[in-house]
Amino acid sequence: MKKIITACLAALLVLTLFGCGAGASYEDRTIYGMDTYITLRLSDDSVSDAYVDEVADGCAAIIAKNEKLMSSHDEDAVIYGFNHGADVVENPDSSLVSVLRTAKNLAELTDGAFSPTLGALTELWNVTGGGPVQKDEDVKKALEHVDLSSLTVADEKLSKTDREVKIDLGGIAKGYTAQEILEYLVKTDVKYGAVSMGGNVGVFGEKPDGTPFKIGVTDPRNREDVVGYLSVDNGFVAVSGDYERYFEENGKRYHHIIDPATGAPADSGLASAAVWANSGSAADALSTALFVMGEEKALELYRSGRIRFEAILITTDGKVTVTDGIGEDFELTSDDYVMKNQEAEN
Ligand code: ADP
Ligand code: MG
Secondary structure, eight states: OHHHHHHHHHHHHHHTTBOOOTTOOEEEEEEEETTEEEEEEEEOTTOOHHHHHHHHHHHHHHHHHHHHHHOSSOTTSHHHHHHTTOOEEESOOHHHHHHHHHHHHHHHHTTTSSOTTBHHHHHHHOTTTTOOOOOHHHHHHHHTTOOGGGEEEETTEEEESSTTOBOOOTTTHHHHHHHHHHHHHTTSSOOSEEEEETTEEEEESOOTTOOOEEEEEEETTEEEEEEEEEEESSEEEEEEETTSSEEEETTEEEESOEETTTTEEOOSSEEEEEEEESSHHHHHHHHHHHHHHOHHHHHHHHHHTSSOOEEEEEETTSEEEEOTTTGGGEEEOOTTOEEHHHHHHO
C-alpha cells in the first residue's frame, strides 16, 4: 500500500514538470516502471496516434529492460543478484556496464557525494519502508561496506572484492534510462517532445514556434506547486529533494538521500537541488550529489569546471540560488521563495 501511495505522489510531480507552450501539440502516454510513473509527451505533428502508441511501446521496452538490470529490490534483477550472493556477473549487458562506469566516474568527480556503492546503507535505513532511525554503531558497520574501489567494471565481467558491498543505482538509473529513451526517440518520426520519469526530464527536437521547453521545479514544501520554471531547449533536468521519500520520527524528517560521509540522511541545508546537464545520468547523479554537498560545495564544483552542468539550489529556509549559465532561464513564480542574489541587493 505504501508503495502505491509513493507512486501516486510521484505522478503529481511528473505532471507539473513540463508545460506545453503555444504552437505545440502533444500526445501523452504514461508508463509505470522503476517505481515511478513515466510520462511521455510526444508531438503528434505528422504522426498517427497508432504510431505514437508504437513509440511508447518502444520506450516501455527500454524501461523494462533497464529495470531488470539495475533494480536493487527486484529479485530477478541482475544488480539484486550481484548484491545478494552472486559476486560476479559474466558478460554483463552493455547498458549495465555503461551505467556503472558513469556512476563510478561521477562518484569520483563528486568526491563520493554521489556513491553508487551505498546499498548497505539504503538497505539499513529502509526509508521507503518507513524506517526506523538507525543506531550509530549499525550505521558505522554499514559504512565499512560502502567502497567504490571494491567494484570492478569491465565489458566482460563485473566483480567486487568485498562481498558485503551492495550497489544502489537509485540515484542514476532513471536519468540513465531517460537518456536511452531520448536516444531512441530522436530516431523515430516524432519531431519533438519530452520524457519525465521520477524527477528526471529529458527534452528533444524543436517546437514549431521555436520556444524552449518549460520545466516546472517542484516546490519542496508543497509538491503540488512549483517554485518556478526552467526553460531549456535540450538536455536533461533532474531534481533531488528531501520530500520525495521520507519518514518522520520525533518531529525530524529522515529522507532517502544519504550523505556517504556520515551514513545518515543528508543535512546540508538544501531542500532540493535541480540540475541541467547534457547527459541524463550526469543530471540525475549530480542532483543527488549536490543535494548532499550543500550550496557552498555545489557551487565550488560548478566553478571548478570539472564537469559541465547548471543548477538551481533551494535551501530549507526558502532561498533559491541559480548558477551563472542559467541566468534568466529560471523564472521564480512562488511567493514563498526568494532569489538569493536579489535578497542580498535589498
Ligand atoms: P529519486 O530517486 O527520488 O529521484 P535521487 O535521484 O536523488 O531521487 O536518488 C535517490 C536514490 O539514490 C535513493 O533512493 C537511493 O536509492 C540512492 N541514494 C541515496 N543517497 C545516495 C548517494 N549519496 N549517492 C548515490 N545514490 C544515493
Ligand atoms: Mg538523482
